[in-house]
Amino acid sequence: MRRKAENRLEEIAEAAVTCFTDMGIKRTQMADVARTAGVSAGTLYLYVTSKEALFHLAILRVCGRPLDKLALPLADPGIGETVSIYAARVAEVAEWPALRAALAPGAKPDRATLAAIGGELYDMLHEARRAIWLLDHCAREVPEFDALLSTGMRSHYRDDIATVALKAAGRTGAPDTALRLAARLAIEIIAWAAMHRTKETTANLIDGLDEAGARKTATESFAAVLLAATGA
Structure with missing residues (x-):
């Protein structure tokens, strides 16, 4: 009986991820998630107390947190706790040894x-x-998430990458506006290949492109865009 309850909670969490990613927070209704999960609205309330709690459940799911020990029905812990879980997941996956080494004083990065x-x-x-897909769709509705996405993630790494590109070109100083833009565009090349490519329709798929090929071409293009922007 317990196993069945755990499976149902996972199904509801998956449905919540789907609905919030597709529609955002404001547009998503409890009924949408219940319908997607294949349960009644009454059953949904056995697992979560509110839409806010449901969003927290979706964040737990995409961040790989275990659901089997949750006290049910899950209550809304407050947006601060939800954001902290996402921020912790960012810290877990954001491993940048090559970037950190390239930023170190005296480092001489190159195209490789x-x-x-x-x-x-x-x-x-x-x-x-x-x-990331979930956060991209919901960040504008939650200022704390928007700050994490724009300041804590995108702009910080963008400027670090631009700085390394400048060093690779044998130049010193701070990256200018054009190079920071090039770094943002280079990041988007990686983002499309690593993420958005996987959601392409069949008609838009590139024949013969496998994961290894996508990664290789994307990383080479990433380096090329950055070096071109420096004039190297």
């Missing part, structure tokens, strides 16, 4: 270094793609 950094980004985004 940039490609390695692109590979680190690729692996991180591919691993965390469901969590």
Whole structure:
């Protein structure tokens, strides 16, 4: 009986991830998640107390947190706790040894270094793609998530990557606006190959492209865009 309850909670969590990713927080209704999970609205309330609690459950799911020990029905712990779980997951997957080494004083990064950094980004985004898709759709509705996404993630790494590109070109100083933009565009190359490519329709798929090929081409393009922007 307990196993059945655990499976049902996982099904509800998956349905919540799907609905919040597709529609955002405001548009998603409890009835939408119940319908997607194949349960009645009454059954849904046996597992969560509110839409806010349901969103927290979705965050737990995409962040790989265990659900079997949760006290049910799950109550809303507050947005601060929900954001902290996501931030902890970011810290777990954001491993940047090549980037950190390239930023160190005296380091002399080159094209291969940039490609390695692109590979680190690729692996991180591919691993965390469901969590990122969910956050991308909901961040504007939750200021705390928007701050985590824009300041704590995108702009910070963008500027670090631009700085390494400048070093790879044998130049010093702070990256200018054009190079920071190039770093943002280079990140998008990796993001498409690591994440968004996997959601393409059959008509848009690239024949013969496998995971290894996508990663290799994306990381090489990442390095090329950055070096071109430096004039190297």
